[in-house]
Amino acid sequence: MLGKGLKVGSGASGRGARAGARGAAALFACLLVSLARAPAGESEPQERALFDFEAEEWKAPWSAHGKIEIARLPVPEGEEAPNPALGRRGARIRAGAGSWWLASLAAGEDWSNLEELSFWVFRAPEEAELRPAVEIEFRLVEGDGRARFWRKVVLEHAGWQKVALPLRWFRWGSGRVPRWEMVRRAGFYFRDECELWIDRVAVLDDPRGPGGAIPQEEIRALAFAGAASEDVRSAAGAGFEVLTDCDALDLPRLVSHLEEVKEAVRQAFPFMPAPLWQPRLLVFATREEYQAFPPVLAAAFGAQAAPPETDGFTMCGLAMGWWLEERGTLRPTFTHEFVHALLEPSFPLQNKSEWLHEGVAAHFQLRFHPQADMAATVQEGIAQEGWRLPLERLLDGEPIPANRYWQAMTVVELFLSVPRYGEKLPELLNALQAAGSTALGPHLGPVLGLTWDELAADWLAYCREAYPLEGG
Numbered sequence: 001m002l003g004k005g006l007k008v009g010s011g012a013s014g015r016g017a018r019a020g021a022r023g024a025a026a027l028f029a030c031l032l033v034s035l036a037r038a039p040a041g042e043s044e045p046q047e048r049a050l051f052d053f054e055a056e057e058w059k060a061p062w063s064a065h066g067k068i069e070i071a072r073l074p075v076p077e078g079e080e081a082p083n084p085a086l087g088r089r090g091a092r093i094r095a096g097a098g099s100w101w102l103a104s105l106a107a108g109e110d111w112s113n114l115e116e117l118s119f120w121v122f123r124a125p126e127e128a129e130l131r132p133a134v135e136i137e138f139r140l141v142e143g144d145g146r147a148r149f150w151r152k153v154v155l156e157h158a159g160w161q162k163v164a165l166p167l168r169w170f171r172w173g174s175g176r177v178p179r180w181e182m183v184r185r186a187g188f189y190f191r192d193e194c195e196l197w198i199d200r201v202a203v204l205d206d207p208r209g210p211g212g213a214i215p216q217e218e219i220r221a222l223a224f225a226g227a228a229s230e231d232v233r234s235a236a237g238a239g240f241e242v243l244t245d246c247d248a249l250d251l252p253r254l255v256s257h258l259e260e261v262k263e264a265v266r267q268a269f270p271f272m273p274a275p276l277w278q279p280r281l282l283v284f285a286t287r288e289e290y291q292a293f294p295p296v297l298a299a300a301f302g303a304q305a306a307p308p309e310t311d312g313f314t315m316c317g318l319a320m321g322w323w324l325e326e327r328g329t330l331r332p333t334f335t336h337e338f339v340h341a342l343l344e345p346s347f348p349l350q351n352k353s354e355w356l357h358e359g360v361a362a363h364f365q366l367r368f369h370p371q372a373d374m375a376a377t378v379q380e381g382i383a384q385e386g387w388r389l390p391l392e393r394l395l396d397g398e399p400i401p402a403n404r405y406w407q408a409m410t411v412v413e414l415f416l417s418v419p420r421y422g423e424k425l426p427e428l429l430n431a432l433q434a435a436g437s438t439a440l441g442p443h444l445g446p447v448l449g450l451t452w453d454e455l456a457a458d459w460l461a462y463c464r465e466a467y468p469l470e471g472g
Helices: 021-036 125-130 216-223 251-268 287-300 332-346 355-368 374-383 402-417 425-435 452-466
Strands: 046-051 062-065 068-074 089-095 099-104 116-123 134-142 148-155 159-166 183-190 194-205 233-236 241-244 280-284 312-315 318-322
Touching: 062 068, 068 099, 089 099, 089 183, 099 134, 116 125, 116 134, 116 148, 125 194, 134 194, 148 159, 183 194, 216 241, 216 280, 216 287, 233 251, 241 251, 251 332, 251 355, 280 287, 280 332, 287 312, 287 318, 312 332, 318 332, 332 355, 355 402, 374 402, 374 452, 402 425, 402 452
Parallel strands: 241 280, 280 318
Antiparallel strands: 046 194, 062 099, 068 089, 089 194, 099 183, 116 159, 116 194, 134 148, 134 183, 233 241, 312 318
């Protein structure tokens, strides 16, 4: 429940628990599905080198930070790379932990239609013996440096190895949601001290592939790996999808309901841009299936996630829940998580279970699934300081506990309902998006023209008026 209170799931946009044999098998199967669906006769994939370090002017686009040494040298004597496309020179890197090496990309490069990023890496036998496992990241960074895609790579080999990374399985950085068309720099971050060689950083352009978007068949193969294909149903709404393996779920009814929810969100935020990708909601037949999926999904992103203990979960822009007979098709959790999945690609601000995401999701959950005790929850919360967070903490952009979702909801409602807040809301959301954080403090004075005390007074007055107790 909200507060002591709001019955909700978790909106956590987690990245990661262990993914065992089921996850690896499902990922392999979904990649095979992706390859098999290309129509015959279409253009073949083309690999294009971004950086091969053969030219003398190789240094021009690159910049480095931290304890790192880079030299363009002939590859180690007698160590032939297993690919004739590689030249005889590469970049030898001696990196300290926490250093990075990034290159500027050609202006106007749009990564949204590219399939894969690859590079060749060499580790000497003595390096592999000294450091059996080294972690690095490949990063694709927006021009202002505040948003990025990235993928962790664990190097455990000796000699040459090609690393190929599908772009649709890159993760996001901790700031705002990155956009493929805004990528302006690419390169390496070294988590561990290491010495290695990098050569031929390339991209794969496949006209037959999905580009940076994860296609439904790959999600289906990962999420419902144990179900026969005919047992998994899908339905599309206006710009969103629902997938389920639950026979009891009334799929048309749920889609119709989510259409209403989406329209209500649009009316509340008429300035909200179109989503960067299509929101999806997965409804699993059992709680066990639901809990098993986030670790599998995280493994596909090269990450880890624990099985969720909440009724709902949103991860990497994908909402999910499970069937509970007594709650039925219109389970409040489905509404709550769907709102998360809609907001994340629309504003776009990452869902970290902070006040904005949880407040908006709770608001629309209760709008469509009212709770009779909400007035009492709000009045008790504002009456006793121990039952609420100071606004400076609630609105700091960090995750909030589920028993304070009611408080975030009422702050969101204040912004939506009171004209002098509502007229500033587009500017505020633009500022939060630019900053890559929903921390309100930096924008309280510049955008809203308020102090914390003034905001607290307005919020308390709104709660008293909007949630009166019967007979009070």
